[in-house]
Amino acid sequence: MAFFSRLRAQRAATRELGEGVWRRAHDRFERSLDRVFQVVEGISDVQVYNQLVKEANEMADLLPTVRQLCCMAHQLTPSNDEHIPQSTAGVHRSLTKSANDLATTAQVIAMMRMQAEAGENIDIESVRHRAQLVKEDVGRAAQLLTENE
Numbered sequence: 001m002a003f004f005s006r007l008r009a010q011r012a013a014t015r016e017l018g019e020g021v022w023r024r025a026h027d028r029f030e031r032s033l034d035r036v037f038q039v040v041e042g043i044s045d046v047q048v049y050n051q052l053v054k055e056a057n058e059m060a061d062l063l064p065t066v067r068q069l070c071c072m073a074h075q076l077t078p079s080n081d082e083h084i085p086q087s088t089a090g091v092h093r094s095l096t097k098s099a100n101d102l103a104t105t106a107q108v109i110a111m112m113r114m115q116a117e118a119g120e121n122i123d124i125e126s127v128r129h130r131a132q133l134v135k136e137d138v139g140r141a142a143q144l145l146t147e148n149e
Contacts, residue, residue, distance in 0.1 A: 028096065029062075039109045052109055065138055076145070108130055
C-alpha cells in the first residue's frame with residue numbers, strides 16, 4: 001500500500017514541479033532539511049537538543065513555501081531539463097542558495113554536536129545566523145517571483 005501512495009506522490013510532484021530545475025531546487029532543499037534533522041537527532045544533550053530542534057523546526061516550516069515557489073516558478077517558466085530559464089534565474093539562484101545555506105547549517109550543527117560531546121560550551125548563535133540566511137534566501141526568491149509575474 002505504501003508503494004502506491006509513494007508512487008502517486010512522485011507523480012504529483014512531477015506534475016507540479018516538472019523534472020527540471022524546479023524539481024531539483026525543491027529536492028535539494030528537502031535533502032538539506034533532512035540532513036539537519038539527522039544531525040539534530042544525534043544530539044544526546046537534552047538542553048542543546050531543545051535549542052537546536054527549535055531552529056530546525058523553523059527551517060522545516062519553510063519547506064511548503066519552497067515547494068509553492070518551485071511550483072509557481074514551474075508554471076511561469078516550465079523546465080524539464082537542466083536549462084535555467086533566464087526570466088526566473090534569480091529565483092532559482094535564491095532557492096539554490098537557500099538549500100546550500102541549509103546544508104551549511106547542518107554542518108554547523110554537526111560541529112556543535114561534536115563540541116558538546118567533548119564537554120565544551122556551545123553557542124547556537126551561529127546556527128541562528130545560518131537559519132536567518134536560509135529564511136532571507138527563501139524570502140528573496142518569493143520577492144523575485146512576484147516581480148516576474
